[in-house]
Amino acid sequence: MPDKALLVVDVQNDFCPGGALPVPHGDVVVPVLNTYIGLFQRLGYPVIASRDWHPANTRHFQPFGGGWPIHCVQGTRGAEFHPHLRLPSDAIIVSKGMDPQQDSYTAFDGVDPQGRPLAQVLRELGVRHLFVGGLATDYCVRHTALDALRQGFAVWLLADASRGVDLQPGDSDKAIAEVRRQGGKVATLSEVLAVLGRATALEGGKGV
Helix, strand or coil: CCCEEEEEECCEHHHCCCCCCCCCCHHHHHHHHHHHHHHHHHHCCCEEEEEECECCCCCCEHHHCCCECCCCECCCHHHCECCCCCCCCCCEEEEECCCCCCCCCCHHHCECCCCCEHHHHHHHHCCCEEEEEEECHHHHHHHHHHHHHHCCCEEEEEEEEEECCCCCCCHHHHHHHHHHHCCCEEECHHHHHHHHHHHHHHCCCCCC
């Protein structure tokens, strides 16, 4: 049973350039994430993708008292994954932000199409090591990584596959430092390749 999974956080049109709430240069994570996706697929590890899936009326949005412009409304183009993100056909989609009374930054607030919370999905898959990247470093990636640590998962934050909003300069760096302080690891592709290659060799596989 695979004990590792890739979690792609909220790489949606509204969070990329031209969207309603763009992360600066957010789309640069797409080709990097595609490399990670291909790697995890080759090794037989699950790929999970979270998405904001807001109702049209939610207190998350500025017109209803929230802090953010309207974005990622269910069924709209803005809520779709970036068109160049190559999610596999068997990727598990986790939707969050559906409760109009909750902000739901963390993917651990999300559920799969069967209504299972993310933590349950991961445990049923046998996942113990979670590799997390996407948008945005200082919001949903941060909250997701910290919640994963609280839930007892080993966490690798993929620094080269994440980008932040940085409403205040340095917010993304602070988020990464916080994940480290809480016991998470921060890595780039070369480091992940080394880790997964060693793990595969130990399991009797061919490595990468």
